[in-house]
Amino acid sequence: MRILGVLLLAFIWLISAETNYRENLSDYGFFKGTIKDQIPADGVIPYTLNSPLFSDYASKLRFVKLPAGQSVAYNPDSVLQFPVGTAIVKTFYYPIDERNPKKGRRLMETRVLLHEAKGWVALPYIWNKGQTDATLEVAGGSDVVAWTDASGKKQSFEYQVPNMNQCKGCHERSGQMTPIGPSVRQLNDGQQLQHWETAGILKGLPKDHIPALVNYSNTAASLDDRVKAYLDINCAHCHNPTGPARSSGLYLTWDSKDRTAYGFLKSPVAAGRGSGNLSYDIVPGKPEQSILHYRMASRDPGVMMPELGRQLTHHEGVELVRSWISSLPQ
Amino acid sequence: MKLLTFLLSLLSLTALAQADFEKSLQKRLILAEDGSTIEIEAGRFQLTKTLSLEGKKNITLRGKGIDKTILSFKGQTQGAEGIRVSNCENIVIEDMTTEDSKGDLIKTMQVKGMTFRRLKAVWTGGPKSTNGSYALYPVLCENVLIDSCIAIGASDAGIYVGQSKHIIVRNSEAYENVAGIEIENSLYADVYNNKAIGNTGGILVFDLPDLVQKKGGHVRVHHNLVKENNLKNFAPKGNIVGNVPKGTGMMVLAASNVEFFENQIINNATIGVAIISYYMTENGIKDKDYDPYPTAVSIHHNTFERKPRRVPMDSRFGKMYRFVLRFGRHVPAVVYDGILNPAKVGADGKYPLDYSICVRDNVNQSTAFLDAENNFKGLKQGKDLFDCDLEHVKSIKF
Structure with a gap:
């Protein structure tokens, strides 16, 4: 008792x-x-x-x-x-x-x-x-x-x-x-x-040279800047060298200089079926062959990115990344 | 309060409705005090989300046994993994079955001291490319023990240790995965007394470019049964294991200091043991720090058996064997692509001993040097092409 x-x-x-x-x-x-x-x-x-x-x-x-x-x-x-x-x-x-x-x-x-x-x-x-x-x-x-x-x-x-x-x-x-x-x-x-x-x-706020991201939905800004801003806030919190997705080697931070780490013709590491039968994260000129685009568009929990905090597809975001990849010289 | 929590954590969860079960189990994992044991009663439980454990120390998550406590993630709506453990120390998951997650079944990341014991991790619908990638998946971990586990149906690797250090995989079984057991970009691993049967490839030791932990190696693989790994490769394209030929027993890709001994390598239709460089994948290499060459690989005292047959045609390797190398019904037990690191080659065109590939004292030994970089012009076959002896790789103790 x-x-x-x-x-x-x-x-x-x-x-x-x-x-x-x-x-x-x-x-x-x-x-x-x-x-x-x-x-x-x-x-x-x-x-x-x-x-x-x-x-x-x-x-x-x-x-x-x-x-x-x-x-x-x-x-x-x-x-x-x-x-x-x-x-x-x-x-x-x-x-x-x-x-x-x-x-x-x-x-x-x-x-x-x-x-x-x-x-x-x-x-x-x-x-x-x-x-x-x-x-x-x-x-x-x-x-x-x-x-x-x-x-x-x-x-x-x-x-x-x-x-x-x-x-x-x-x-x-x-x-x-x-x-x-x-x-x-x-x-x-x-x-x-x-x-x-x-x-x-x-x-300590300086008078000038203060960095700024554009609003990714601002169509007056350049496609490059909009995508950089979009991927930075939506992906880079995990996809950075010290973040939860560091094991992937894909780093989508706004100031990333390494094109392979940013996804250009980069093979996936442990994407599994998240690869969607595609070979590279970003294939310049070919959004439909780019894993980045595929996983953003998906709503399957085993495929989609980001993997948390999203149930719906962000059509405007997918469209932005699609037109950016299309615009990249092959 | 500590005592109360301790007593409480020893309590099995009472029978609750499935949704309540899921929420309460997740809550217990969130609120668990360091040092506690969380028990799950026997039964089949349907979960809809990833079960996560984060930032804890000395936690045991324990069921009532394989096929007694079953966590099914069929119809999962949120999260890719079944169970996810991250940023922890000394975690034990034991005595349960996990099934049918959308992504990996159990993924553990950045854990120092991670034990998987008496676990079954399975996709129940047979091998399919829509199955998740990895059944048991420690990555960026240290002191990993995988003991007496069973992995079935992974569309990448059943037991997959990635970018980790100090690893033991033993007494475990892998069936109907693309890769049965894979050690990738990992250092100091001991893989023994396992069975890899009926996968596409049995046991793989890989080093890949563009990763956080660059260099793997110091891997011992011994006393394993590697049998009939002749399953059609069902990995989604784009994944490196998608290149593994159906019928592969064991493979070393670009890893160094690897020792395979006293394994039974039986009836793998294409390859007994292959030692190849990353160039064989025909993927480009942009990682400046990456070493694509396998070196210091020792294959000894293994037993090879293979019924004479033509190699299956549904891989590049198979086609190469048939049309270029014309191996016929008897293929060599051990093949080496022969792509050497020019910076390490001596005046005689060979590696010094401590970089060499050594194959010696195997039952039914036969070897081939493919000379892949010169379009196979220097192809050599023989019993003892690589007769040398390397220093043994050390066993692992935590």
């Missing part, structure tokens, strides 16, 4: 106190007013990226909160090295009708990245049906989401919230959890960084 009692206690403990992290998004106080309106509280700064990651056509709201009185140092190359105590907050949502914002939106999940003394940790909070709060779900979850797209077409699919381990599947450098988005090249839209500097949270 005693053993049973201990086990019961243990079970209750597991359910009630499974992590030390806050159970509800509202517990952090990131937002003021009605939480679903996502109005940042004082010290919480909204930001945008030049070329955002594709996440099943979800829209995103991004915020960062540095510990009071602290700042981050400018660096042109990698994600900004935010101080311990920083929180990065990202909310995923779908407008009910993309043609009419007044119809409102459905918040799906809010991911909170906390920079603790031992490193970054990523916590997925799932919004409740009433949209009154979001609750921590370490094992992630899924729910059907439906909306009307810009062309008036009804869309629906089963939205997946990643579990804590899957978060690290992308947010990893040399085994350490790390943010992906907020680098200078992503934040540099001509005013955002300057605003951060004025607010005192960014130090």
Whole structure:
């Protein structure tokens, strides 16, 4: 009986106190007013990226909160090295009708990245049906989401919230959890960084020569720059020399100089049927013979890239890469 | 609290609905404290997503036995792998069957101390190119032990150790894969007491270009049964094992310091043992640091048996054997492509002993030097073309 009692206690403990992290998004106080309106509280700064990651056509709201009185140092190359105590907050949502914002939106999940003394940790909070709060779900979850797209077409699919381990599947450098988005090249839209500097949270911003990625959907930019930006945010978080896909030898970082490592006539290493019976990642002039294009277009979990955070095909992204590969001299 | 968690982690999971089972098992892997054991009860469980373990130390994931605890990933909707372990230390997965994932069945990456024990990893629908690539797949790992495992139906390699260091693969079985057991770009491996039967190629030791861990080698392969590896190659094109000829017993591709001894190499229709350079794949090499030549390979005290027959025609090798080399019904047990690294060749046109290919004291030994780089003009055949002795490769101890 005693053993049973201990086990019961243990079970209750597991359910009630499974992590030390806050159970509800509202517990952090990131937002003021009605939480679903996502109005940042004082010290919480909204930001945008030049070329955002594709996440099943979800829209995103991004915020960062540095510990009071602290700042981050400018660096042109990698994600900004935010101080311990920083929180990065990202909310995923779908407008009910993309043609009419007044119809409102459905918040799906809010991911909170906390920079603790031992490193970054990523916590997925799932919004409740009433949209009154979001609750921590370490094992992630899924729910059907439906909306009307810009062309008036009804869309629906089963939205997946990643579990804590899957978060690290992308947010990893040399085994350490790390943010992906907020680098200078992503934040540099001509005013955002300057605003951060004025607010005192960014130090050392130079006057010029600040790198910037183009927005990949900006058709006024060059095809090369758009693809570079697209592959950098959608692929290079894993496909870099210290990322989770380092074993592949395919590195799609924006500043990659090695054409073979960037995929040009590069044979796959352990792609298996992900190769799609094709020989090389990129065959200049021939998108239909390029594994990169094949895996981006696929929705088969054993083939598709990225392998996490995507259920749908990003048609605009596939089209961009298709026209870029077509344009490359053979 | 530690004690409670420990007690709790020894508890088997109770019977839950499949979805609850999946979520609760995943949750236990996420919340597991270092040092705990996670047990899975007997039964067949259907999973829809990759089960992942990340950033933990000293964790054991244990079922009730092969074909007693079965995790099936048939109809998987998310993630490519069945089980994925990354950035961990001292992980044991044992006593269960995993089936039918979309991609690899068990992939472990960047793990120091990874044990696979008494596992069966299988695609149940027979050999198909739509099967996942690897059944058991440690990559960028150190101290890897694969013991008493069974791998069936992989469209690349059943047991595949890639870019790793200090490896033991023993007492395991590989059937109906493209490659039965493959050691690729890996250092210090000991592969023994295994059976590789009915694959396209039995046991392969490969070094490939453009990878993080460049150089493999120091690989011993001994006391294995390598039999009837005559399965049609069903690898999707573009993958290097797609080049492995049907009917290959064992192959060394561009690896160095490799020793094959006391293996039974029986009725593999095309090749007993082939020692070839990367040039034979006819893929270009752009990696400046890559060494495409196999060197210091020793093949001794193996037993070769092969029923006389013409080689199968459905590979480039097969066609080459038939039409160019005209080997007929008796093909040499050991072939060496003879493409030598010019920087290492002495004045006599040969390697010094410590780079040599040595073949000696095998039962039913026959050898061929293909002279592939000169269009096979210098083709030689004989019993003892490579009669020499190399220093033994050391056994592995963790």
